[in-house]
Amino acid sequence: QSVLTQPPSVSGAPGQRVTISCTGSSSNIGAGYDVHWYQQLPGTAPKLLIYVNTNRPSGVPDRFSGSKSVTSASLAITGLQAEDEADYYCQSYDSSLSGWVFGGGTKLTVL
Amino acid sequence: QVHLVQSGAEVKKPGASVKVSCKASGYTFSDYYIHWVRQAPGQGLEWMGRINPKTSGRYYAQKFQGRVTMTRDKSITTAYMELTSLRSDDTAVYFCARGSAVAGPVENWGQGTLVTVSS
Numbered sequence: 001q002s003v004l005t006q007p008p009s010v011s012g013a014p015g016q017r018v019t020i021s022c023t024g025s026s027s028n029i030g031a032g033y034d035v036h037w038y039q040q041l042p043g044t045a046p047k048l049l050i051y052v053n054t055n056r057p058s059g060v061p062d063r064f065s066g067s068k069s070v071t072s073a074s075l076a077i078t079g080l081q082a083e084d085e086a087d088y089y090c091q092s093y094d095s096s097l098s099g100w101v102f103g104g105g106t107k108l109t110v111l
Numbered sequence: 112q113v114h115l116v117q118s119g120a121e122v123k124k125p126g127a128s129v130k131v132s133c134k135a136s137g138y139t140f141s142d143y144y145i146h147w148v149r150q151a152p153g154q155g156l157e158w159m160g161r162i163n164p165k166t167s168g169r170y171y172a173q174k175f176q177g178r179v180t181m182t183r184d185k186s187i188t189t190a191y192m193e194l195t196s197l198r199s200d201d202t203a204v205y206f207c208a209r210g211s212a213v214a215g216p217v218e219n220w221g222q223g224t225l226v227t228v229s230s
Contacts, residue, residue, distance in 0.1 A: 045220035051216040097173070099170060100148075102156040
């Protein structure tokens with residue numbers, strides 16, 4: 001059971017928009033800690049997709065965007081492409097655990 | 112360019128120990144935390160702990176306390192993670208990861224090291 005809750009799977013057709021939610025609690029996202037998002041292709045290390053809630057590292061397409069509210073965050077992907085098919089993870093910090101916490105991961109399928 | 116290069120795959124018997132290395136290059140080793148994250152087959156990411164290479168201060172996730180030791184050798188810019196009393200459910204890919212802040216994102220990942228625990 002992950003500290004941050006994500007839907008196990010989402011899907012969408014090419015060109016569509018999908019969102020992935022990440023729900024936390026008062027000791028992590030709700031405490032004001034930032035949320036970061038990673039994309040993981042099969043057999044590879046995760047790649048930083050969004051950092052500090054809304055920021056994209058250089059090289060990440062602007063089709064990817066992040067948002068944060070009180071105790072949750074979301075990753076939105078617009079203009080879905082076949083290459084976006086991957087696992088996506090959210091990450092934050094938890095003050096009661098004094099360490100990183102991850103969501104359980106969401107598998108994105110491009111139909 | 113930042114690189115984190117990990118040691119190769121390991122096969123261990125239950126009860127044994129494993130030590131994974133993570134060689135850092137392309138940045139000032141002491142300026143960034145090294146975290147260890149593992150991923151069991153078909154499962155999600157699990158944070159194990161972190162080490163501050165400057166001070167050697169470390170913090171371990173409660174789940175691993177007593178079984179994990181994280182160290183570093185500044186002279187060769189290498190971090191290590193040793194896990195003892197291995198069980199079959201420790202079979203996983205172990206990643207080292209670089210971050211500039213305790214609560215910050217992973218800025219770079221190692222390629223991962225598969226540790227298989229099997230009798």
